[in-house]
Amino acid sequence: MTMPADKSASYLRLRPAAPLGVMTSGGAAPGMRGQTPDEAVTVMYRAHYTGLVRLAAVLVGDVATAEDVVQDSFIAMGRAWWRLRDTARALPYLRRSVINRSRSVLRHRVVADRQFPALAPVLPSAEDSALAVVQRSSVLAALSTLSFRQREVMVLRYYADLSEAQIAAALGISRGAVKSHIARAKDSLRTVLG
Numbered sequence: 001m002t003m004p005a006d007k008s009a010s011y012l013r014l015r016p017a018a019p020l021g022v023m024t025s026g027g028a029a030p031g032m033r034g035q036t037p038d039e040a041v042t043v044m045y046r047a048h049y050t051g052l053v054r055l056a057a058v059l060v061g062d063v064a065t066a067e068d069v070v071q072d073s074f075i076a077m078g079r080a081w082w083r084l085r086d087t088a089r090a091l092p093y094l095r096r097s098v099i100n101r102s103r104s105v106l107r108h109r110v111v112a113d114r115q116f117p118a119l120a121p122v123l124p125s126a127e128d129s130a131l132a133v134v135q136r137s138s139v140l141a142a143l144s145t146l147s148f149r150q151r152e153v154m155v156l157r158y159y160a161d162l163s164e165a166q167i168a169a170a171l172g173i174s175r176g177a178v179k180s181h182i183a184r185a186k187d188s189l190r191t192v193l194g
Contacts, residue, residue, distance in 0.1 A: 037081035044090060045074055052098050059102035069105060073097040142192040150185035153178055 035043070049070060056066035077094055084090055124132070143151055149171075156167045157178075164178045171178075 037078060040087065040090070041074060041078045041081065044077070044094065048091060048094065049074075052094065055095070056098050056102050059099065060105050065105055066102075069101045070098055073101055138193065142189050145192055146185050146188055150181050150188070153181040154185045154189075157182060 052070045052073070053063065053066050056069040057063050060066055060069065073094055076097055077090065084093065143154065146154065152171065153167060156162045156170060157164075162170065164175050164182075167178045168175045
């Protein structure tokens, strides 16, 4: 004897109008005796939704997932209401369901991270991209003020990531000359870039 899917989800449209108090340890909300399962679950939802979301949020780390966990727990309780022999045990059942579903979410995250470690790189925002373009253009403009040799040494050192010995060999100059070009270029860039 299960409830039809359309009726069991009717309480999902309800949201607490204001923050509710802490969950009581007394179990079911007062006045639940003699109510239909939908009415009883609606009363529980109104009385305990916020507290259960807080509990799940602490466990899973974000509110959106916590809300999903709590919604799924209420749906499962609504579907299994007929199996509850003691309605006073409804709140502990619901809490346990939220905790178990939170654990499942965390286990799923671990498995997904293990199987697909870095599928989607974090993309910079449009503002970050615009700022990077401005910074890059100011650095390029500052590099253009350097002498050709200083610019060459800076690009080989910081863009190509070559060592001083490798730069000296590539340009046919001494390591000391590489060091002095880098030092002069840095001084010039500090002045230009401020």
